[in-house]
Amino acid sequence: MERGGEHDAEPRRYTFAHAKLPARIRSFPLFRLTAIWEAFRVATSSLRANKLRTSLTLMGIVVGVTAVIAVVTIIKGLDKTVAQTFSSQGSTVFTVSKNPQIIKSREEFIKFNRRKDVTHDDAEAIRRLCTACWRVGIAANAVETVKYADQKAENVRIRGVDPITMFDIDGVTIDAGRIWTESEGGSGREICVVGPDILKNLFNDAAADRAIGQEIRIAGRPYMIIGVLEPLGSIFGFSRDNVVYIPYSTYQKSYGARRSLVIFTQVPEAEELEAAQDQVRTVMRNRRGHTIDDPDDEGFSLETQDVFLNLYGSATSNIYIVTIGVAAVSLVVGGIVVMNIMLVSVTERTKEIGIRKAIGARRKDILTQFLIEAVTVTAIGGAIGVGTGFGLAYVISALIGFPLLISVASAVLGVGVSSVVGIISGLWPAWRAAKLDPIEALRAE
Amino acid sequence: MSSNLTIASPVENMIKATTETNGHDPKSLISMRNIWKTYQMGTEKVHALHGVSFDIPRGEYIAIIGPSGSGKSTLMNLIGCLDTPSQGEYWLNSKNVSEMDDDELARIRNQEVGFVFQTFNLLARATALHNVELPLIYGGIGSSQRREMAKKALDAVDLTERMMHRPNELSGGQRQRVAIARALVNHPSILLADEPTGALDTHTSMEIMDLFERLHSEGNTIIVVTHEHDIAERAHRVISIRDGQIEKDERIR
Numbered sequence: 001m002e003r004g005g006e007h008d009a010e011p012r013r014y015t016f017a018h019a020k021l022p023a024r025i026r027s028f029p030l031f032r033l034t035a036i037w038e039a040f041r042v043a044t045s046s047l048r049a050n051k052l053r054t055s056l057t058l059m060g061i062v063v064g065v066t067a068v069i070a071v072v073t074i075i076k077g078l079d080k081t082v083a084q085t086f087s088s089q090g091s092t093v094f095t096v097s098k099n100p101q102i103i104k105s106r107e108e109f110i111k112f113n114r115r116k117d118v119t120h121d122d123a124e125a126i127r128r129l130c131t132a133c134w135r136v137g138i139a140a141n142a143v144e145t146v147k148y149a150d151q152k153a154e155n156v157r158i159r160g161v162d163p164i165t166m167f168d169i170d171g172v173t174i175d176a177g178r179i180w181t182e183s184e185g186g187s188g189r190e191i192c193v194v195g196p197d198i199l200k201n202l203f204n205d206a207a208a209d210r211a212i213g214q215e216i217r218i219a220g221r222p223y224m225i226i227g228v229l230e231p232l233g234s235i236f237g238f239s240r241d242n243v244v245y246i247p248y249s250t251y252q253k254s255y256g257a258r259r260s261l262v263i264f265t266q267v268p269e270a271e272e273l274e275a276a277q278d279q280v281r282t283v284m285r286n287r288r289g290h291t292i293d294d295p296d297d298e299g300f301s302l303e304t305q306d307v308f309l310n311l312y313g314s315a316t317s318n319i320y321i322v323t324i325g326v327a328a329v330s331l332v333v334g335g336i337v338v339m340n341i342m343l344v345s346v347t348e349r350t351k352e353i354g355i356r357k358a359i360g361a362r363r364k365d366i367l368t369q370f371l372i373e374a375v376t377v378t379a380i381g382g383a384i385g386v387g388t389g390f391g392l393a394y395v396i397s398a399l400i401g402f403p404l405l406i407s408v409a410s411a412v413l414g415v416g417v418s419s420v421v422g423i424i425s426g427l428w429p430a431w432r433a434a435k436l437d438p439i440e441a442l443r444a445e
Numbered sequence: 446m447s448s449n450l451t452i453a454s455p456v457e458n459m460i461k462a463t464t465e466t467n468g469h470d471p472k473s474l475i476s477m478r479n480i481w482k483t484y485q486m487g488t489e490k491v492h493a494l495h496g497v498s499f500d501i502p503r504g505e506y507i508a509i510i511g512p513s514g515s516g517k518s519t520l521m522n523l524i525g526c527l528d529t530p531s532q533g534e535y536w537l538n539s540k541n542v543s544e545m546d547d548d549e550l551a552r553i554r555n556q557e558v559g560f561v562f563q564t565f566n567l568l569a570r571a572t573a574l575h576n577v578e579l580p581l582i583y584g585g586i587g588s589s590q591r592r593e594m595a596k597k598a599l600d601a602v603d604l605t606e607r608m609m610h611r612p613n614e615l616s617g618g619q620r621q622r623v624a625i626a627r628a629l630v631n632h633p634s635i636l637l638a639d640e641p642t643g644a645l646d647t648h649t650s651m652e653i654m655d656l657f658e659r660l661h662s663e664g665n666t667i668i669v670v671t672h673e674h675d676i677a678e679r680a681h682r683v684i685s686i687r688d689g690q691i692e693k694d695e696r697i698r
Contacts, residue, residue, distance in 0.1 A: 034582055034585060034586070034587065034588065034591075037588075038582045045570050045571075046570070049570065351566070352568060354566075355566045355567075355568065356579070356583070357527075357551065357554075358525070358527060358554060358560050358566070359554065359555065359560065359579055359580045359583065359627065360551050360552065360554045360555020360556070360580055360583040360584065360631075361551060361555075361583050362547070362548045362551040362552070362583070363547055363548060363551075364548075365551075365583055438527045439522055439527050439528060442527075442562075442566065
């Protein structure tokens with residue numbers, strides 16, 4: 001081989017940002033593509049050489065990232081469903097009822113049961129006195145089995161409403177047929193408007209028109225279908241279309257007048273909600289007076305949809321916290337596993353480290369090599385976790401029925417966090433490799 | 446055992462006399478001045494080398510011979526910049542290596558020293574070509590130029606056809622030639638071989654020694670560390686080490 005002269009054929013060296021960075025930083029191998037690529041090649045080839053060990057090492061990271069990605073994706077999907085659901089009524093509706101929508105304890109249950117029922121008269125008073133209120137209606141619910149010929153639908157929500165503006169307040173619209181008239185509504189006639197699930201369950205999914213005029217039986221009493229509603233879809237796996245609307249006067253005939261109602265009040269714009277609530281609260285306080293034993297209790301519950309949203313929010317934030325805990329534990333465990341495997345790897349490859357040092361690898365070259373190896377393992381684990389997380393979310397979203405929102409940010413975060421775990425758990429093994437004495441290392445077998 | 450045993454011109458001796466303690470001979474590629482290497486073994490201090498001095502000019506073919514435990518491995522580690530002396534000065538290519546830190550030593554090993562080991566010390570998972578490219582990677586040389594240089598080095602040891610083979614697909618002699626190509630690829634100042642034929646049969650050993658001879662005739666400075674006399678006799682100058690000191694330093698051809 002021809003020896004070059006002293007200064008000719010000096011090979012060009014490729015580095016980033018020649019003049020601007022101080023020499024110490026410039027010489028760091030992270031700034032040299034060549035060294036990074038070499039480290040990456042070494043990393044992947046040694047990972048390939050130990051496939052079983054590599055896959056076991058990945059496990060902890062995969063589980064952690066899968067959990068986070070799946071939960072984040074699912075909750076984002078649910079968020080969207082919830083937002084859509086509640087925006088159909090929006091924040092313009094509030095209710096007055098005897099019991100709040102959520103009862104947290106037995107004590108509360110007993111306390112609320114001592115309250116006076118909310119009655120038709122209360123609704124009338126609100127309608128008369130609340131000037132900020134736009135629509136006022138009453139509703140009462142029961143759950144029944146509904147039959148048609150030999151078909152049967154269970155757990156159908158029977159909703160007695162008055163007046164017909166309750167359909168607008170509920171945010172439902174007619175798909176076929178019609179709503180009852182005001183006079184029909186007051187007459188106590190057995191007529192009904194059904195949700196699309198009734199068609200599906202009792203009429204073999206027949207066209208809406210075919211159900212009009214048919215007679216179904218609710219709790220043994222016959223009702224004639226005069227209208228069918230547009231579908232609303234489901235939330236958390238519960239259909240919102242499994243419902244039968246009947247006039248409140250008819251409801252009263254079946255279930256008696258001595259049941260507490262829920263008064264629904266709607267304002268035209270969300271900004272007027274508070275004013276309307278104040279008026280309604282005043283009306284109701286006057287009507288309840290201090291006829292109750294508990295001076296701290298107003299004797300009625302005035303609520304908006306926020307109750308649900310708050311409950312939902314606190315439920316999901318609890319899920320988030322639990323998931324972050326699970327993920328943190330499995331990432332820490334995964335990181336320890338990676339550190340352990342990297343220490344084994346350093347010991348196994350002592351000779352290789354010696355050879356590399358003998359031919360000119362510096363401490364930082366060896367350090368970088370093993371760090372990149374650790375990061376490669378965990379980043380692959382993170383990427384797999386992102387994949388399985390989205391997969392899991394997809395399956396669950398298909399089962400429950402909510403939209404799947406794939407977020408690039410959470411994918412990047414998943415891979416990023418696992419890479420950081422790689423750096424942290426690779427640091428010590430890499431440092432041990434870097435400070436090996438080349439002579440000792442070459443002697444290793 | 447002092448420097449008057451080295452083969453040196455009177456002028457060189459004069460220069461040496463003036464620079465004996467704190468300087469070096471600027472004409473020499475390697476200049477060792479009163480080198481000591483001391484190891485702490487428990488409570489005892491063991492002197493692996495005591496007071497070794499010699500010069501090696503550029504282009505020489507030299508053998509360092511000695512029985513095991515003589516300190517020749519220690520000396521080789523020092524020459525190869527894998528270690529620094531406890532005392533004394535070592536100048537390599539006009540650089541004072543004895544005062545360098547780890548990273549500077551790595552740089553010197555990369556640029557100035559080409560190692561050839563008894564057991565070849567190739568990376569098992571890498572091809573011959575990639576093994577030869579390795580010093581260039583740590584030298585920060587871009588991939589296309591690196592490939593070109595590595596191919597040239599493999600060509601110089603007649604292994605062009607085998608460059609995509611891994612070490613376990615090569616014979617012992619071929620592996621050692623890959624190692625020699627790796628040692629030469631960065632155009633080092635010295636080729637430092639530690640028992641280069643120790644793991645080879647007689648015939649292959651002769652081939653490798655012929656190759657060293659050729660590389661020497663092409664202008665490379667070659668240092669072979671060995672305990673075998675017939676290997677040492679192929680060199681032009683032999684330094685014998687015994688008990689951590691230079692016993693003999695003679696030109697034999």
